[in-house]
Amino acid sequence: MPEYAQALRKIFGTALDASVDGVVITDNKLPDNPIIYCNQAFCDITGYSMDEIIGHNCRFLQANDRNQEVRRTIADAIKEGKACQVDIRNYKKDGSLFFNELSISPVYDEDGNITHFIGIQNDITRRKEAEHSLKLERENLEKRVNERTKELQEHEAFLKGIVETIRESLIVLNPDLKIALVNKHFEKFFKINANELIDQKLTDVLEGSWNIPELVNLLENVLPEHNPFEDFEVVHDFPYIGTRRLILNASQITVGGAYQNWILLAMEDITERYVIEKKKDDFIAIASHEMKTPITVVKGNLQLLERMLEKGDMEGYKPRLRQSMDSMENLNRLISNLLDTSILTSGSTNKTSEVIKVIDIIDTPLAQVGEVYKSHDFVLYGDTDLEILGNKDQLSQVITNLLINAAKYSKDSKQVVMHVGRVGNFAKISVTDTGIGIAKENHKRVFDRFYRVSGNDNNYFGAGIGLYISQQIVADHGGTIWVESEIGEGSVFSITLPLSK
């Protein structure tokens, strides 16, 4: 062998021994392809000494684990004289398993015959274990993500269910105050389609009507501070629905006790409730004030009468008694009007109708009111025999209310005129006075419950319910009631009632 070839062999030998990869060479020309060389790394990996390795076929490394699919790959490669690379389970001398990343390459002679195989191997147990645990970890993570997604989807469906069924307007907002969800009630209330709202900033929708700085400020604090707010009252003019009074509550949505990045904004419309409450308050104030007046008059008169009786002074007795009786009558009317209001508002009057002449609903009120307001002349003319279908007591109450008002609001004049006539299929009854009159802008409002023209309140006894009740009764009978009037010129209150035939 030439000198340089020998030197080269030595260099290769040293290089192979220094390698961290295990190297074996088998001799294909000998029976059963035995190992004729292995390096130190191969011994280190397998735990066998060189003496125990040389001369054996490589299969001893698989011990009894012979059914591995990759063994076929190796056998086929050897048979076909091809290179191959496999990961194979091998066993060390102490029986412990290691994963071997094995590359096999054939060596050919000049005639094209395979003389040797070179195997290079690597213990990849750690890598395999790492890969395996990574795979397990990934599967586990995937499972957890799937479970969590399912849980969230269920929560979302659950939330959506609640949001849809609640009869209050609800919006779900993202952290940047963009609308993520609105419920059906919101769409119906604000008369707007959800498509026009989703993904839009709350402050941009509905012509910017939600751009209320104080509200925006509160909303911006809900998520970062976990800071809900309650009972924030807004009175605002909204497009399509006009002025509304709303109570707003907002909180961060939590799912399963964990905060989510959503704000739930709930709004309750209290516009009507507010008006009713206000009216109720007004009513209580008016009613208690108005009840006090007649009671004070009667009380004063009784004290006076007692003193008169002691002195045997019978002179001033009669007018005092008269005044007291009038006051009691006022009180009586006020109370019965109040009772009627509550019956009317509860919806069932349950009164029977009969065919009556117009005079039947006029004569008693005329006599009674004439008795109280002796200062006035009550004049009646027209066709009072017209027949209508209705409830006598209720319609008499309407006439009484109109006559009392006509006299009450015309202190300085004398006459109240009542006219009855036929207009088409209706009987029309008008009560005319020449009193203080009513400004045009109040012509409709005087029929509202508890409404009294301001300025009159302190000078005239009343609670603002007589005309309201009258309107309800007339409407119940299929008729109408209205007023024509000018300030200082007097008023004409008219009603129509359908004729019986």
Ligand code: ADP
């Ligand atoms: P009340 O007279 O008890 O206040 P009503 O419902 O009968 O209640 O009337 C409502 C309001 O309409 C009165 O407060 C008064 O301001 C006005 N009004 C009613 N009738 C007349 C009238 N004939 N002339 C002037 N104002 C009237």
